Amino acid sequence: MKKLIVAAALVAALPVAAQDRVLKYDMDGDRKVSYEELTTKCEVRQSLFNTADKNSDGYLDNSEMRTARAYLFNKCNKE
DSSP, X not given: OHHHHHHHHHHHHHHHHHHHHHHHHOSSSSSSEEHHHHTXXXXXXXXXXXXXXXXXXXXXXXXXXXXXXXTTGGGOTTO
């Protein structure tokens, strides 16, 4: 039973972690991150940002930021 509770807590925490990342970079409070907002704290190429922006709307949302973690945020040295 303890393992089930711990597993449920970990799964429930995953979206919060992504939300925390959005909040960290979201300067204007719109709950998404533009390239300009990201580059205030990170040095990343526009092409990496564009790869992470799956729907090509010019912003990263929670889902895109979770997916981008491996290749975008590992390049971010100022986190």
